[in-house]
Amino acid sequence: MASEDDINNAIMAIRRNGVALKGNIETNHNLPPSYKSRNNLLRTTLDLYANVMHCQSLPGVRTRHRNIDIMIIRENTEGEYSSLEHENVPGVVECLKIITKTKSLRIADYAFRTARAKGRRRVTAVHKANIMKLGDGLFLECCKEVACGYPEISFDSMIVDNTSMQLVSRPQQFDVMVMPNLYGNIVSNVCAGLVGGPGLVPGANYGEDYAVFETGTRNTGKSIANRNSANPTAMLLASCLLLDHLRLHAYASMIRRAILSTVTETRLHTADLGGQGSTSDVVQSIMNAIQSTGPQTLSI
Amino acid sequence: MAGSVWRSMLTHVARAAKRPALSSASFSRGLQTVTLIPGDGIGPEISTAVMKIFEAAKAPISWEERNVTAIKGPGGRWMIPPDAKESMDKSKIGLKGPLKTPIAAGHPSMNLLLRKTFDLYANVRPCISIEGYKTPYTDVDLVTIRENTEGEYSGIEHVIVDGVVQSIKLITENASRRIAEYAFEYARNNQRNSVTAVHKANIMRMSDGLFLRKCREVAENYKDIKFTEMYLDTVCLNMVQDPTQFDVLVMPNLYGDILSDLCAGLIGGLGVTPSGNIGANGVAIFESVHGTAPDIAGLDMANPTALLLSAVMMLRHMGLHDHGNKIQTACFDTIRDKKVLTKDLGGNSKCSEFTAEICRRIQDMD
Numbered sequence: 001m002a003s004e005d006d007i008n009n010a011i012m013a014i015r016r017n018g019v020a021l022k023g024n025i026e027t028n029h030n031l032p033p034s035y036k037s038r039n040n041l042l043r044t045t046l047d048l049y050a051n052v053m054h055c056q057s058l059p060g061v062r063t064r065h066r067n068i069d070i071m072i073i074r075e076n077t078e079g080e081y082s083s084l085e086h087e088n089v090p091g092v093v094e095c096l097k098i099i100t101k102t103k104s105l106r107i108a109d110y111a112f113r114t115a116r117a118k119g120r121r122r123v124t125a126v127h128k129a130n131i132m133k134l135g136d137g138l139f140l141e142c143c144k145e146v147a148c149g150y151p152e153i154s155f156d157s158m159i160v161d162n163t164s165m166q167l168v169s170r171p172q173q174f175d176v177m178v179m180p181n182l183y184g185n186i187v188s189n190v191c192a193g194l195v196g197g198p199g200l201v202p203g204a205n206y207g208e209d210y211a212v213f214e215t216g217t218r219n220t221g222k223s224i225a226n227r228n229s230a231n232p233t234a235m236l237l238a239s240c241l242l243l244d245h246l247r248l249h250a251y252a253s254m255i256r257r258a259i260l261s262t263v264t265e266t267r268l269h270t271a272d273l274g275g276q277g278s279t280s281d282v283v284q285s286i287m288n289a290i291q292s293t294g295p296q297t298l299s300i
Numbered sequence: 301m302a303g304s305v306w307r308s309m310l311t312h313v314a315r316a317a318k319r320p321a322l323s324s325a326s327f328s329r330g331l332q333t334v335t336l337i338p339g340d341g342i343g344p345e346i347s348t349a350v351m352k353i354f355e356a357a358k359a360p361i362s363w364e365e366r367n368v369t370a371i372k373g374p375g376g377r378w379m380i381p382p383d384a385k386e387s388m389d390k391s392k393i394g395l396k397g398p399l400k401t402p403i404a405a406g407h408p409s410m411n412l413l414l415r416k417t418f419d420l421y422a423n424v425r426p427c428i429s430i431e432g433y434k435t436p437y438t439d440v441d442l443v444t445i446r447e448n449t450e451g452e453y454s455g456i457e458h459v460i461v462d463g464v465v466q467s468i469k470l471i472t473e474n475a476s477r478r479i480a481e482y483a484f485e486y487a488r489n490n491q492r493n494s495v496t497a498v499h500k501a502n503i504m505r506m507s508d509g510l511f512l513r514k515c516r517e518v519a520e521n522y523k524d525i526k527f528t529e530m531y532l533d534t535v536c537l538n539m540v541q542d543p544t545q546f547d548v549l550v551m552p553n554l555y556g557d558i559l560s561d562l563c564a565g566l567i568g569g570l571g572v573t574p575s576g577n578i579g580a581n582g583v584a585i586f587e588s589v590h591g592t593a594p595d596i597a598g599l600d601m602a603n604p605t606a607l608l609l610s611a612v613m614m615l616r617h618m619g620l621h622d623h624g625n626k627i628q629t630a631c632f633d634t635i636r637d638k639k640v641l642t643k644d645l646g647g648n649s650k651c652s653e654f655t656a657e658i659c660r661r662i663q664d665m666d
Contacts, residue, residue: 027502027503029501029502029505029508029509029512030509031505032505033505033506033509035505036505037502037503040503064436064437065436080452080469080500080503080504081503083503083505085504085505085506085507086506087506090473091472091473091474091510092470092472092473093470093471093472093506093507093510094468094469094470094507095468095469095470095471095504095506095507096466096467096468096469097452097466097467097468097469098464098465098466099464099465099467100463100464100465101462101463101464102463128554128557131452131453131455132452132457132467133457134457134458134459134465134467135457135465135466135467136467138463138465160558161557161558161560161561161562162561164558164559164561164562164565165561165562165564165565165569165570166565167540167562167565168436168437168540168562168565168566169435169565169569182500182554185500185532185533186532186533186536186558188533189533189534189536189537190536190537190539190540190562192537193536193537193538193539193540193541194540197537197541198537217533217537218533219534219537
């Protein structure tokens, strides 16, 4: 993604195809502000307004907390990520966090619709409206408004610092969580860590017209690159989400089953899970599992 | 409460008699004066517990109790009572219990008022796993240092047009440099090995970028301390998997708010977490950060650990390490022993019994 053109071409291709599978693009944060995050640009240009991360405890992966099943729905295009900053006078910088009624209603509606579709029972809005009375206050109001239209789903709210504390002590209390952009960043990373780390959890970015799938915590994994030690699970599960989005459910389930059976094999665990398995071994195991149970295809 | 009223009166009289000021901090008969703000709810009883324990440890502290309920000053501005301000300005050191947050009382939060009055720019929370109080996380030993005056909590918000709100996050060179300097000084004075700046400069390039640059500049003057930078999300991801990799963390206001509470969660919650606020002009106020627990107030059920550990932080800040260590050891030993624990720690002893047990251990140490 070296130049302006590259990212624009990528966006154009996604517009054409409607779906994409994406790795994380590194942002050099020492470059001046004119050089914006490519990842953020992609999300905002395509208006991928809902970032969805489903964090579940996996059998075979040892973690401090068990029975976690949290669906995080994060507003993906505004809030603190509006990229609106200026230096008023030298040494004094303002960064604008934008919260709009439209986008707050939209993400709240997405959260409740998803909760209903997946048979989830409770939606918790995460905010800091006691301090950011107008901004987060507006977000909270919108969530409350939408909640009225879903009487079978219970709605409550929690302040973000308390949420963080609750997540590390009793994460099982949470069901579906909806929140603005930055808190979403924090909560999704905490939850991913709780269920086993960045190598396991897939992420999805949905817009009205496009969908982009990636690893949930959006890491480049620079320090472990090219060593055949990365955990491919998160990206592979993201590709299953992609298949589901394309309504190729049979393929999605087949691959997902194979992935989950492999992840329970402790001897194949990659370094992030405390093992010494290699990326290629994990992939081979998944392929074997598919071939032994799935349909035969001539082109493989 | 009669004793404290009498004590306050005595102090007033003494001041009126114009005691010679030996140093900027009040010093009389080898005792260091500390302004004590018991607070609301369980505040008074846990403050009493701390005073008892300090007495048992023969800590050279003379307490000056003050109330900080906001009053309207001349010009209609809300302020803390003048006698409270005067006491703090003289003693420079304060210990504070939980304060009620009033809804519709017309005045701003008391914590905010204290922060503004004394320019409390650094919030420091050491999070150390307490042996005997089990949580899923062990061997946690880190310190979060949070910039406490600006950032996302500037309070500057506008409705631009109907349905569009803008909240301003303010980052300045001066505040960033000041907090970075405090973080490195703290690391040096407390024998910590590294300082990590937590930021999101990939997204908030100008604001977090400025914060980061100041941290880097200050790091140049502290070559003995290792300096690293880490994205906020990476810190969160790693913190819940392996908190032992972290040492001192320095960050702007919001990230600090969230991370410090997250870390408190790792070691057992706000009931056992100490906190200190450092201000300009040498002022420091140490406090418990839990709530006032009105449902158990006055029932001798409260857990004074958080306030006690904050008081220990205070002793260390004042250079009274021996007394601080003695009290901390007695407190941790009591918790580890599990025989006398308050309800929130899993026992069914009273606050006074827990306090007496700690006092007993201290006296046995001598």
